[in-house]
Amino acid sequence: MTFRYLPMTEQDRKEMLETIGVQTTEELFAEIPENVRFHGELAIPQALPEPLLVKHMQRLSGKNANLDQYTSFLGAGVYEHYVPSVVGHVISRSEFYTAYTPYQPEISQGELQAIFEFQSMICELTGMDVANSSMYDGPTALAEAAALAFSHTKKKKVFVSRAVHPEAREILLTNAKGLGYEVVEIPLQDGVTNLARLEEMADEDTAAVIVQYPNFLGNLEDLGQIEQIAHKHKGLLVVSSNPLSLGILQPPGAFKADIVVGDAQPLGILPQFGGPHCGYFATTKALMRRLPGRIVGQTVDEDGKRGFVLTLQAREQHIRRDKATSNICSNQALMALAASVYMSALGKQGMQDIALLNVKKAHFAKQRLSQVSGFEIAHEQPFFNEFVIRVNGSVEEVNRKLLKQGIIGGYDLGKAYSEYQNHMLVAVTELRTQEEIEQLAVALEGLL
Amino acid sequence: MSKETAKQLIFEMSQPGRISYSLPASDVPETEGLPAQFMREVPAELPEVAELDLMRHYTELSRRNHGIDNGFYPLGSCTMKYNPKINEDVARYPGFSKIHPYQAEETAQGALQLLFELQQDLSEITGMDDVTVQSAAGAQGEWTGLMMIRAYHEGRGDLMRNKVIVPDSAHGTNPASATVAGFETITIPSNEKGLVDVEALKEVLGNDTAALMMTNPNTLGLFEEEIKLIADLVHEAGGLLYYDGANANAILGYARPGDMGFDVVHLNLHKTFTTPHGGGGPGAGPVGVKKDLMPYLPKPMVRQREDGSYFFDHDMPQSIGRIKGYYGNFGILVRAYTYIRTMGPDGLKQVSEYAVLNANYMMHRLAPYFDVPFTQNCKHEFVLSGNRQKKQGVRTLDMAKRLLDFGYHPPTIYFPLIVDECLMIEPTETESKETLDKFIDAMIQIAREAEETPEIVQEAPHHTIVRRLDEVTAARKPVLRYSKS
Ligand SMILES: Cc1ncc(COP(=O)(O)O)c(C=O)c1O
Numbered sequence: 001m002t003f004r005y006l007p008m009t010e011q012d013r014k015e016m017l018e019t020i021g022v023q024t025t026e027e028l029f030a031e032i033p034e035n036v037r038f039h040g041e042l043a044i045p046q047a048l049p050e051p052l053l054v055k056h057m058q059r060l061s062g063k064n065a066n067l068d069q070y071t072s073f074l075g076a077g078v079y080e081h082y083v084p085s086v087v088g089h090v091i092s093r094s095e096f097y098t099a100y101t102p103y104q105p106e107i108s109q110g111e112l113q114a115i116f117e118f119q120s121m122i123c124e125l126t127g128m129d130v131a132n133s134s135m136y137d138g139p140t141a142l143a144e145a146a147a148l149a150f151s152h153t154k155k156k157k158v159f160v161s162r163a164v165h166p167e168a169r170e171i172l173l174t175n176a177k178g179l180g181y182e183v184v185e186i187p188l189q190d191g192v193t194n195l196a197r198l199e200e201m202a203d204e205d206t207a208a209v210i211v212q213y214p215n216f217l218g219n220l221e222d223l224g225q226i227e228q229i230a231h232k233h234k235g236l237l238v239v240s241s242n243p244l245s246l247g248i249l250q251p252p253g254a255f256k257a258d259i260v261v262g263d264a265q266p267l268g269i270l271p272q273f274g275g276p277h278c279g280y281f282a283t284t285k286a287l288m289r290r291l292p293g294r295i296v297g298q299t300v301d302e303d304g305k306r307g308f309v310l311t312l313q314a315r316e317q318h319i320r321r322d323k324a325t326s327n328i329c330s331n332q333a334l335m336a337l338a339a340s341v342y343m344s345a346l347g348k349q350g351m352q353d354i355a356l357l358n359v360k361k362a363h364f365a366k367q368r369l370s371q372v373s374g375f376e377i378a379h380e381q382p383f384f385n386e387f388v389i390r391v392n393g394s395v396e397e398v399n400r401k402l403l404k405q406g407i408i409g410g411y412d413l414g415k416a417y418s419e420y421q422n423h424m425l426v427a428v429t430e431l432r433t434q435e436e437i438e439q440l441a442v443a444l445e446g447l448l
Numbered sequence: 449m450s451k452e453t454a455k456q457l458i459f460e461m462s463q464p465g466r467i468s469y470s471l472p473a474s475d476v477p478e479t480e481g482l483p484a485q486f487m488r489e490v491p492a493e494l495p496e497v498a499e500l501d502l503m504r505h506y507t508e509l510s511r512r513n514h515g516i517d518n519g520f521y522p523l524g525s526c527t528m529k530y531n532p533k534i535n536e537d538v539a540r541y542p543g544f545s546k547i548h549p550y551q552a553e554e555t556a557q558g559a560l561q562l563l564f565e566l567q568q569d570l571s572e573i574t575g576m577d578d579v580t581v582q583s584a585a586g587a588q589g590e591w592t593g594l595m596m597i598r599a600y601h602e603g604r605g606d607l608m609r610n611k612v613i614v615p616d617s618a619h620g621t622n623p624a625s626a627t628v629a630g631f632e633t634i635t636i637p638s639n640e641k642g643l644v645d646v647e648a649l650k651e652v653l654g655n656d657t658a659a660l661m662m663t664n665p666n667t668l669g670l671f672e673e674e675i676k677l678i679a680d681l682v683h684e685a686g687g688l689l690y691y692d693g694a695n696a697n698a699i700l701g702y703a704r705p706g707d708m709g710f711d712v713v714h715l716n717l718h719k720t721f722t723t724p725h726g727g728g729g730p731g732a733g734p735v736g737v738k739k740d741l742m743p744y745l746p747k748p749m750v751r752q753r754e755d756g757s758y759f760f761d762h763d764m765p766q767s768i769g770r771i772k773g774y775y776g777n778f779g780i781l782v783r784a785y786t787y788i789r790t791m792g793p794d795g796l797k798q799v800s801e802y803a804v805l806n807a808n809y810m811m812h813r814l815a816p817y818f819d820v821p822f823t824q825n826c827k828h829e830f831v832l833s834g835n836r837q838k839k840q841g842v843r844t845l846d847m848a849k850r851l852l853d854f855g856y857h858p859p860t861i862y863f864p865l866i867v868d869e870c871l872m873i874e875p876t877e878t879e880s881k882e883t884l885d886k887f888i889d890a891m892i893q894i895a896r897e898a899e900e901t902p903e904i905v906q907e908a909p910h911h912t913i914v915r916r917l918d919e920v921t922a923a924r925k926p927v928l929r930y931s932k933s
């Protein structure tokens with residue numbers, strides 16, 4: 001069978017074998033000993049011609065309820081937002097997406113400059129000095145931040161708020177097991193980190209205090225106070241932050257955070273069932289040489305012309321091997337490009353506008369849902385675009401009924417928090433209209 | 449690409465009042481907003497540009513970038529093969545791109561089926577008993593695999609095993625991942641054939657051996673012929689065998705890591721399975737294991753019920769835990785799945801056949817002009833040494849830069865570390881003979897230049913948008929972001 005990705009002809013094969021001086025390609029595999037050779041055919045489905053392949057893939061894709069078909073109030077770390085059309089067009093340019101990591105800067109200036117701009121924009125939003133070129137995702141970036149704190153402070157205890165994304169906390173535990181630091185959970189109080197408890201628990205052995213802002217329950221933490229507790233014990237303040245919210249929220253950098261991480265998914269990246277998204281990692285000048293992963297720096301060429309290169313590579317695995325600051329090699333560069341295009345498209349004004357729209361819609365929705373009997377607002381805390389309601393009965397059941405009315409309901413908090421059984425985390429982004437919020441309220445009223 | 453002036457940063461194009469977005473006004477009644485203490489005092493200084501200028505900016509940047517669609521990219525170890533366009537189309541279907549990881553499983557059965565079938569296909573291709581598709585890249589796969597190895601030993605009450613052995617030809621992520629998994633690394637030398645030195649291995653194997661990490665074919669492009677013996681030795685010592693699948697493009701349908709005795713395997717879907725590398729990522733690094741390690745797989749796995757429906761199994765009490773948010777780089781997994789369905793078993797075997805044929809052809813044609821440190825048949829890639837040219841005053845770096853003038857991305861250089869002035873060439877199976885021949889001609893011309901007019905090579909590149917960049921100053925006085933002043 002001939003394949004469209006394989007240009008070899010019989011004539012080519014003949015000539016090439018002749019040049020090599022063998023009769024068959026089989027001879028080129030002679031080094032594979034017979035006792036480990038695979039004979040026979042791999043038991044995977046037979047090749048599909050493109051038209052049939054398209055049908056098959058469309059059928060699979062069609063079995064999934066997608067966000068174009070439903071009105072969604074589901075967030076919990078992954079959000080449906082406005083994606084300007086330009087984002088898709090730029091990341092579909094194959095000069096970008098078919099390139100490898102920019103190892104040869106002379107022919108990779110486009111990627112390098114785009115990443116330099118990404119780093120700059122992340123610094124602007126977070127209020128930090130430096131940022132790297134991306135991490136796998138927000139949750140793994142958070143674990144890398146803990147690892148940095150552990151190796152920098154040489155202290156063992158990493159305090160993490162229970163209001164940090166549950167999956168990020170799980171990954172932190174896996175990471176801690178490998179590296180040998182200790183993870184201590186700070187309990188909640190009324191939907192935010194319990195600072196009195198943190199004050200009691202933190203001690204000289206504090207490597208880091210990790211909080212999320214806005215936190216997983218949507219609420220805003222008191223970063224000023226948390227900073228004082230973390231730094232009193234010479235631990236690092238690590239803040240995981242939704243970068244879209246930083247369009248209007250006071251950035252963690254203004255609260256003297258040492259590391260700010262998060263996921264740039266809200267910035268022009270489609271949900272894609274959870275990935276690929278784009279972790280970001282920003283820190284202070286003081287910790288610059290401890291950053292994980294690739295970093296782009298500005299320099300000049302032999303003619304004095306400005307250009308960009310991968311830099312500070314003495315931190316990285318290909319140079320330092322077992323002493324590297326991290327094992328990360330490939331990252332999520334194309335998604336960082338998407339986020340860059342998004343931040344350029346929204347720009348200074350748009351990032352404020354979109355963040356404010358989120359606040360307005362979510363605050364209106366919360367007020368509206370507070371009037372629905374049988375549902376209760378769980379917390380009265382300052383929040384961004386998500387809030388918690390208590391449901392009479394099971395969230396799963398409520399969501400099943402909502403789905404029949406074309407609505408994807410909020411996240412079932414009981415799945416990750418024993419204390420939030422029958423609680424739903426409702427996300428309301430700028431895309432939700434008053435009419436859709438009204439629909440949700442009416443649908444919920446109708447359930448009783 | 450021709451000489452041009454330095455490109456403006458998008459920040460430098462910014463003019464107050466310009467926008468590239470379109471948002472509706474708020475349609476909801478005003479509510480009490482956020483308390484002032486949480487509000488940003490100064491807005492983030494992001495660029496203000498209009499849409500056409502934004503598109504021109506990124507189009508211009510793309511013109512300053514070389515991808516596979518621009519030209520030959522024989523970057524060894526990276527398997528820069530064609531990235532099929534149908535994969536891109538499919539990944540953008542709303543049923544794949546606009547689905548939420550927390551929507552009800554009943555509403556995501558197509559996605560779950562795809563993940564389930566991919567787990568199965570990759571198990572078959574690697575000869576393993578099960579595969580997790582969660583890892584985001586090769587390095588994360590390594591770490592995931594090593595964490596499972598750790599859990600396996602601990603599960604047997606075998607608590608002494610804190611050493612991971614790697615050959616000196618190993619990729620940097622291998623020892624780095626060992627560290628993150630809490631192991632110490634021991635490096636063993638390669639023998640004169642470029643293969644694992646079995647005697648040296650025997651010396652370091654012991655009751656502290658957690659695992660041996662290998663790439664096969666190794667990073668020199670050579671098949672480790674003694675793999676069975678090595679596997680037996682490692683297993684007799686109580687250790688496990690880890691397969692870095694970066695080079696799996698050489699063996700599809702010809703040999704399977706599982707049959708060679710490997711206990712844990714990772715694949716790089718962004719190498720062997722055509723998913724685009726995106727200028728640095730995202731990738732995907734699925735990890736396969738043998739039966740004994742299955743209980744330790746990361747959470748969750750996709751399983752099928754008797755009624756044919758699919759679900760995420762979180763009930764895995766011995767799991768190493770979660771390793772990545774949600775279920776991995778799903779959009780990348782969709783592309784790899786599409787590729788596997790495009791090729792089928794016959795196609796995948798042809799992939800390796802032609803990858804190996806292309807590499808051997810190039811090696812033979814270049815052998816008269818460059819030092820070939822290892823002369824046995826190579827697999828999908830091979831290494832040359834620039835030692836002969838070094839004596840003429842031309843370094844491998846210079847030759848790589850000279851290749852830029854011909855419109856090629858150079859091979860991987862100075863890796864693996866054990867070959868002087870190393871050039872590692874991986875043509876892949878998707879390149880035509882004409883492309884290979886033209887590249888070979890360019891290499892021969894450069895070898896001639898090194899002899900006759902070395903300054904042409906030493907001063908290269910001559911035709912790129914920028915000339916060689918000052919990396920030393922970049923690292924000494926780092927400028928890592930734009931600032932207005
Ligand atoms: C041999 C080898 N191992 C591991 C890796 C790491 O893979 P990744 O970049 O996907 O993390 C690479 C990629 O550069 C490689 O070539």
